[in-house]
């Protein structure tokens with residue numbers, strides 16, 4: 001079976017980009033009930049960058065992440081992930097794209113019935129490397145500080161440890177792109193910080209791109225870049241320092257404006 | 263290294279649920295086995311007397327429904343096949359109902375009578391073998407009575423004298439045969455006595471023609487030769503064939519077949535529903551994990567396989583104790599009914615029920631798997 005890919009007339013794909021989004025619109029529902037949640041998004045994520053996506057709740061961050069992760073079909077605009085155009089792809093082709101992406105969720109979603117290592121091995125099995133899967137899994141868990149926990153079931157692990165197992169599962173196949181949605185939300189301050197530090201170090205070693213949604217102001221410093229999404233539109237795109245300064249200024253002007261009215 | 267068996271681990275993880283599931287499957291398996299066992303036993307009691315017939319081939323009229331509802335046919339027919347290659351001996355068998363009076367209560371009751379030539383070794387019961395038995399059988403107004411006849415027929419002691427169709431009769435001997443579904447009791451008497459009690463019945467019309475074959479001769483082959491020789495007023499059956507013929511009649515004409523088949527169907531559904539409940543709950547509890555697997559790049563068919571594997575595991579894990587329990591209950595039933603309900607296991611049934619169990623669990627698996635397959639990886643963020 002041969003499928004002809006819709007050939008983009010404006011083929012401006014670039015090798016140095018992990019994610020390239022052009023004029024992306026996204027709607028939930030169909031017909032009268034259809035509701036647009038993303039408006040004309042254009043965004044480029046160079047390889048190796050750690051990008052934090054922030055914004056108020058309901059602004060479309062998760063939706064954008066699931067689209068970039070090939071978890072939803074999409075029809076409009078252009079979305080290239082690791083050199084592959086996702087717009088117009090069928091379910092089978094989307095599954096193949098997913099295998100090159102590491103996902104980290106707010107909930108760890110580990111199989112309670114499997115040990116830490118087995119949970120990670122499930123990811124390795126997708127690559128067919130059955131002979132080395134245990135070794136790969138143990139190496140990755142050790143890199144995350146879980147060398148002495150490989151054969152524990154999730155029940156006997158702390159929240160932070162479980163999240164690290166989930167990260168090991170996402171990273172064990174060395175994906176070139178990692179998508180994380182509030183990975184620290186369920187963790188206490190210390191474990192949250194640890195998890196992000198591990199993620200940061202691994203990204204630097206492996207040279208992979210990280211797109212992470214977070215509300216957690218304490219971890220903004222690991223980012224190379226911070227993108228703010230409001231009501232489905234890109235509001236700002238800046239470095240952590242600018243972002244923080246901007247936020248403070250905003251707060252100041254709000255205060256002075258209030259004073260002025262009084 | 264082998265694949266991580268998600269199916270096995272998931273089942274083993276929830277012990278209580280696993281035990282409930284296994285108990286549910288076992289329960290259904292036992293119910294199915296008991297229904298089939300009772301059906302088989304009842305049908306075999308309807309026909310097991312044939313085992314005591316000393317013949318390989320049986321000639322009956324096409325109008326004969328079962329042994330006690332038979333249409334007589336000309337004795338000529340067995341003489342016609344007497345010369346066929348492989349035939350050792352041909353023997354006529356007469357049968358009819360007679361009113362037997364209980365000498366103690368005076369109440370008469372229909373008893374099933376076999377009439378035989380005393381010199382023919384028609385039956386295999388040890389009590390009927392030997393010259394002494396032949397001599398007693400040849401006495402006038404004498405018959406052997408079945409020890410398995412209902413007690414309502416009265417005393418079965420040798421020498422007891424009573425009346426059959428208003429004519430004196432003496433019990434000359436006893437044997438163990440059983441009358442199947444039709445007869446409450448049986449008698450065996452000589453053909454000469456038979457025509458005396460059942461006047462005006464001629465000996466030229468017989469009810470069953472028995473053919474004893476030489477050793478090592480194939481009954482099927484001889485039967486085929488005979489069928490080509492004989493006119494349409496008589497059919498030839500092997501022993502297995504006539505048992506099948508009578509069983510089919512009893513299955514159809516009584517509600518035995520229907521009742522126990524319904525029992526099997528209901529047990530099957532009960533088992534399927536239990537397994538469905540268990541698998542469905544299991545899938546629902548693991549939905550985020552299944553969705554995560556899809557996000558990682560596993561295809562729906564892999565989840566499909568996991569659920570189906572769980573179903574197969576449950577089938578096998580439930581079948582084994584179910585089979586063991588059924589064997590115990592078969593033994594118990596056979597003992598408790600003192601062998602009158604010969605519930606017994608056979609290889610065909612072991613395989614058949616295993617197949618049924620696998621089908622039951624796979625069906626439940628297929629119905630419940632839809633939920634796992636529709637797990638949407640986009641919904642877990």
Ligand SMILES: Nc1ncnc2c1ncn2[C@@H]1O[C@H](COP(=O)(O)OP(=O)(O)O)[C@@H](O)[C@H]1O
Nearest residue numbers: 028029037055056057058059060061062063064
């Ligand atoms: N499956 C869905 N069907 C319909 N609307 C949805 C669905 N998922 C999210 N939405 C809507 O889309 C908008 C963006 O949601 P989301 O991407 O989850 O925002 P965020 O992650 O920034 O909080 C919200 O208004 C939400 O109600």
Ligand SMILES: [Mg+2]
Nearest residue numbers: 061062181643
């Ligand atoms: Mg969200």
